Amino acid sequence: MTEILWGSLITVYPFFSGIAAGAYIVSILPVLFKREELKEFSLLALLIAWATLITAPIPLVFHLGSPWRAGNIFIFPQSTSPMALFGYLWIIFLIISTTTIIIYNWFSNTAWFRSTVTALSVIGIVISILFSGYVGFIFGSTKSKELWYTPIVPISFVLSAIVSGAALVGLLYILIWRISRLRIDIQALNSLRKIIWWTLLLDVVFVSSEFIVKTYHPAAVWRPLSELFFRHLGLSYLGIQLIIGGIIPLIVLLFKKSISSPSIMSLMSILILAGVFAYRWNLIIGGQLVIEASPYVYTTISYVVGLLGEGGILWITSIFLVWAFLLSLALVIFPRWKVEVKLHD
């Protein structure tokens, strides 16, 4: 029997953890790197990071064979396992982001406000990079899977995390500001565009170079991989990940004019998010589609997502709805993001 062990639910997790890390990094740029123009949506980015961080483990827990033992990862963590890092990184990241939100909302007039937020941000940036990178390390260190086993994966996971986080911040900034009838700050959006463009460029370069290197692998290895890239993942790899989610946004966002219309920026953000999701999908699902029929004899299999059942479209949609609910709740219970905008104006 051939089946994919890590299916669509596992694909959702690194997508969410990447967004959490990326949005958090965008949120602390004004504090750590004096990018004052980004203050416009730094609190929104923090709330996005927070809501995404809480949602991230949901698909993981539901995927476990014994979800009732999920706590074992906190009780018996094995130091040699990259996966065991999850418990500590997630908890620390959650504490830091929650504390920062609370301080911003209710203690911003205190004398210790600035120094505390700076200190939290310094720890937070390290944790957020580790949080998005360790997931890549889980795959990058797995030598049994030809597609995963590369040092590029942890790096490109961090880069694509920043890209996806920044793209979602940009998208929701435009959306929420339009709904709230607030003035969209083009300067802030332009700054975000530059961050997205440079990180996306690096990400595309890394992933493409990895692909090119793979074409030079021994024939026995490249043959199933080529079948994977051009047949099973043809649309999602070459189409969505590289062209739609990579090259097109790179071309469009190269020009400052692209942000003159928020609709174009929104569309590019959606394309980038689709590309990053496709990257997670292609790596995680794709890596398991090449199987060994006998030593050194490889073949490929197919994977289709169902509607119902574990990892089905309804499951994935439900997780996204939980995330949307949590974000809406955060925007209501931590209203400072609106106040900050008014102060900024």
Add this chain to the structure above:
Amino acid sequence: MVELAESRFIKLQEELPRLFNRWIEKKSANPRWVMVIDLTRCVGCYSCQASCKMENGVPYEYFRTHVEVIERGTYPNVRRVFLPRLCNHCDNPSCVPVCPVGATYKREDGIVVVDYERCIGCGYCVQACPYGARYSNPETGTVDKCDYCLHKLSDGEVPACVSNCMGGARIFGDVNDPESPVSKVLSSKAVATLKPETGNDPRVYYVGLEEATKIGPGEAIVINPKVGGVIRT
């Protein structure tokens, strides 16, 4: 004549565990279990695969051990090689360090086991194993694999796949005992391990492995019950 042979076979079956137990007590204060699979003696009867499933309650469509069939040549010059696969109980296993909760570990006697009470069923070890020897058991919610029939071993019996191997292709025993059948085979025959390049130091040895693994493009077809269908190289 048939009845006599049958009664002797039954007697032998009853005697084997007792003899093995006595042998363990006599020879091994510090055993290190290994298996040698002599491919020149494997007839492809699948009794190891079937007996393992029955002994360990392995769910339908999953395997702790299975037999791959490699068919080489073209008609009429065709020959089949059978390659039994199982956990290699590696000395440097990929599956052990990746377990986030330390639920899988290597015992002093060389057997890599899963602590079913601690395993959370994340499947990371399944992904990490370069031999595809593990599976996620949908009935228990944990990962499962060959443990050399630990329950039988502690009763002084050999694993089910060994006792049921009609060709005597599976040889199991204590490598620390120079008189054990495995030690004798290892010292007298040329053996090889699967994928030594992984650096896992597998401890399941094969006699006559080259014919099963040195296959060029278009040279053979492979039938693997785990994969299903026929795969052309």
